[in-house]
Amino acid sequence: MSHYNLQSYHSPSDLKSALQLLNNTEESIKIVAGGQSVMLLLRQGFLSPDAFLDVSCIPELSGVSLDKNKISIGAATTYSSLELSKELQSYSILLDALHVIADPQIRNLGTIGGALGHADPSLDIVPPLLCLDSKITLKSLNNTRTISLLDFHKEYMTADLSKDELIHSITFDHVTKNQGGAYEKVSNVEGGWPTVGVAAQVELNSESDVLLNVKIALAAVGDTAIRSNSMEKNLIGSEISIDSIKEASELVSQDIDPIDDLSGSAKYKSHLAGVLSQRALRKAIQRAGGNL
Amino acid sequence: MNISFKLNGKSVSAEVSPHQPLRDILRSQFDLTGVKVGCHSGRCGVCSILLDGKVVKSCLLMAPKVNNHSITTIEGLATKDNLHPVQQAFKDNFALQCGYCTPGFIMATVDYVSSSPTYPPDRDEIKSAIKGNVCRCTGYEKIISAVSSSITPS
Numbered sequence: 001m002s003h004y005n006l007q008s009y010h011s012p013s014d015l016k017s018a019l020q021l022l023n024n025t026e027e028s029i030k031i032v033a034g035g036q037s038v039m040l041l042l043r044q045g046f047l048s049p050d051a052f053l054d055v056s057c058i059p060e061l062s063g064v065s066l067d068k069n070k071i072s073i074g075a076a077t078t079y080s081s082l083e084l085s086k087e088l089q090s091y092s093i094l095l096d097a098l099h100v101i102a103d104p105q106i107r108n109l110g111t112i113g114g115a116l117g118h119a120d121p122s123l124d125i126v127p128p129l130l131c132l133d134s135k136i137t138l139k140s141l142n143n144t145r146t147i148s149l150l151d152f153h154k155e156y157m158t159a160d161l162s163k164d165e166l167i168h169s170i171t172f173d174h175v176t177k178n179q180g181g182a183y184e185k186v187s188n189v190e191g192g193w194p195t196v197g198v199a200a201q202v203e204l205n206s207e208s209d210v211l212l213n214v215k216i217a218l219a220a221v222g223d224t225a226i227r228s229n230s231m232e233k234n235l236i237g238s239e240i241s242i243d244s245i246k247e248a249s250e251l252v253s254q255d256i257d258p259i260d261d262l263s264g265s266a267k268y269k270s271h272l273a274g275v276l277s278q279r280a281l282r283k284a285i286q287r288a289g290g291n292l
Numbered sequence: 293m294n295i296s297f298k299l300n301g302k303s304v305s306a307e308v309s310p311h312q313p314l315r316d317i318l319r320s321q322f323d324l325t326g327v328k329v330g331c332h333s334g335r336c337g338v339c340s341i342l343l344d345g346k347v348v349k350s351c352l353l354m355a356p357k358v359n360n361h362s363i364t365t366i367e368g369l370a371t372k373d374n375l376h377p378v379q380q381a382f383k384d385n386f387a388l389q390c391g392y393c394t395p396g397f398i399m400a401t402v403d404y405v406s407s408s409p410t411y412p413p414d415r416d417e418i419k420s421a422i423k424g425n426v427c428r429c430t431g432y433e434k435i436i437s438a439v440s441s442s443i444t445p446s
Contacts, residue, residue, distance in 0.1 A: 009293060009310035009356040032354065039352045040333055042311050052310050054357065080346070103424025104400065106334060108346040109353070191423045 011054040015139070015168075018055055022164045023141040029053050031166055033076045034109035036102075037118045055166060061113070064088060070174060075113025075167040079125075080104065082112065092287055093128040093181025093201050100124060100183070103191040113167040116152065119159040119224070126153070126225040127199035127217035128183050132172035140164040146171075156223040178212075179203045180288030184280040185219075186272055188263055194220045195263040196272040200280035204240070204288045211235050216281070220263075221256035221273055228255040231277060240290045245281045249274040295359040299324075300368025308355035315339045315350035318365060326366035326395045330426075337425030340396040341365050347403035349424070366395035369402065378402050378442045387438035389429035397425045397435055405442045413440040 010029075012018045022029060027050035032038045034056065041047045055061055061076035064087045071087060082088060083098045101107055101124045115123050116136060126149070134149040138161065149170070152160050161167070175181070181201035185194040197219035203212045214235040216228040230251040238244050258269035282292055296305040299322060306321050318324040318341070328338035332351055339350040342364040369376035375383065378401045388394045404421040418439045419432075427435060 009354075011356065011359070035354045035357065036334065036352050039313060039354060043332060052354075052356075054354075056357070099420070102334075103337070104403065104421060105337065105340055105347050105349045105424040106352070108343070108348050190419075 008051040009054065010051060011057050013057050013059075015058050015060050016141075018053060018058060018166060019139060019141040019164075021053055022166065025051075027051050029163075031055060031117065033111040033114035034078060035114075036106050036110040037114065037120075053166075055113075056111070061168065070171050072169050072171045073112055074169055075116075076111050077113070079107035079110050079112065083107065091128075091132075091175065091181070093131060093183055093199055093284070094125075096181075096183035097124045097128045097185075097197075097199065100185055100187075100191075112170060116149070116170065117159055117161060117167050119153050119157050121153075121156065121222060121224050122193045122197075122220040123225070124183070124185060124194060124197055124219060127197055127219050128181065128201075129170065129172070130217035130225055130227055131181060131199045131201035131215040132175075133215070134170050134172045136170055137168045138162075138165045139168040140166075144168070150227065153224040175201075176203065178206070178208070178288055180284045180286065180290075182280045182283035182287065184276040184283070186276065193263070196220050196258070196269050196276055198273065198276040198280045200277070200284040202281065202284045202288050202290075204285070204290050208240075208289045208291065210239055211237065211285075214281075216252075216277060218252070218256060218273055218277075221258040221269055223257075226256055228252050228277070230254045235281075240285055240292060242282075242292060245278050245285075249277040249281075252277050293356060295356055297358045297360065298362040300364055306355070310354065310356055312355045313339075313351045314341070314353040314355045314358055314363070317355050318350060318363075324365045324367050328392055328395060330392075335426070336393070337396040337400065338393050340399040340425065342399055342403060345403065345406065347400045347424075364399075366398060369398070376402070378405065378438075381442040382435075382438045385434050385438040385441060387430065387434040393425060393427045397422060397427065400425050401439050401442055404439065405444075408446045409443050411443055411445045413443045415440075 029051050030049035031053050061074040064085045065072045136152050137146045183199045185197040201215045214232045219225050231248045234248040252273045253270045258266045318327045330336035330338040334352045341350045
């Protein structure tokens with residue numbers, strides 16, 4: 001494996017040391033958390049950094065914390081600790097996705113921040129986070145900025161992350177009791193990447209018969225994960241019915257841009273996007289207490 | 293770089309490059325060939341080991357990550373006279389044919405049965421727990437039986 005030219009592996013135990021390293025060096029540094037995607041990219045020859053910065057030993061970057069209004073997840077928190085997190089047990093939209101990400105081995109190492117930095121449009125965790133209007137906090141030695149996840153993923157496999165920045169945390173507001181969410185996915189193999197994945201989060205009125213708010217996001221049907229504004233606009237304010245869900249799902253093709261590949265044709269993926277949108281919406285509405 | 297870690301209960305150290313998967317270190321420097329080589333890409337699970345008791349795929353585990361951590365391979369499960377209960381369950385249920393995938397399945401099962409699985413055993417939960425491992429001979433039925441019989445009330 002002579003094409004590798006790796007000089008060093010940094011594994012600091014505090015955030016400041018990590019940020020100093022990113023700030024001072026002329027080297028090309030690849031930030032690594034669980035390493036589950038990095039190892040694949042290395043093996044395929046897509047990466048040849050001068051050094052690695054392993055952020056998995058920085059306690060500040062791991063864990064889930066709550067305050068009055070929001071939930072904050074440290075970037076280096078593994079998928080399996082999120083699955084077990086007490087704070088997330090009422091977020092069925094996230095739990096649905098966490099249970100179908102790859103397999104237990106990958107989830108024991110793979111992290112939420114690593115996924116978001118990787119910016120693959122097929123990641124299962126991104127559509128649920130988009131439906132929760134997640135924000136992402138980025139830190140460099142001299143600056144902290146918070147942007148929406150929707151803006152963070154700029155284009156295919158490209159995140160809005162400067163060389164001196166790392167992903168610190170992901171935050172979203174608490175859900176209220178008349179909300180419900182779900183994630184539905186079809187994959188060619190058990191534990192595989194989604195052919196299409198759809199997340200839906202809904203909020204019902206107090207009589208549980210009208211959709212006050214609807215968020216729908218899809219994976220694997222474009223350069224980034226996508227929010228379906230057409231479906232959302234069509235459904236907000238409407239009475240709950242199987243027919244209205246079906247009618248709205250026909251609009252999804254306006255918002256997505258799938259390609260033909262080994263997982264399926266663009267036509268098939270458009271069809272799947274509609275079917276999975278209906279399933280996710282129905283489940284989300286039922287979980288919010290609506291009758292269907 | 294030099295790393296130190298616990299390997300099957302013993303303190304060891306190894307000289308590694310940052311890009312090396314731990315699988316290659318375990319096989320070449322410690323002769324632990326029960327850690328099998330399969331797909332190189334995290335799909336087949338034959339290289340599964342325990343990192344601090346949790347199952348991971350050693351082909352996707354960057355070697356420097358195990359510095360100061362604890363690793364268990366299939367070679368570290370049995371005692372001198374007795375198979376590990378999960379190994380015994382795979383033997384009793386004849387949950388193998390060629391045997392190549394067996395170490396990986398056993399490591400995944402050891403983690404699963406130690407994490408308070410549903411009792412009586414739940415078939416869908418078992419399938420989900422071993423979905424990171426591929427077997428090309430048995431058709432999985434006997435493997436699911438072996439995992440099932442390894443689960444005891446918690």
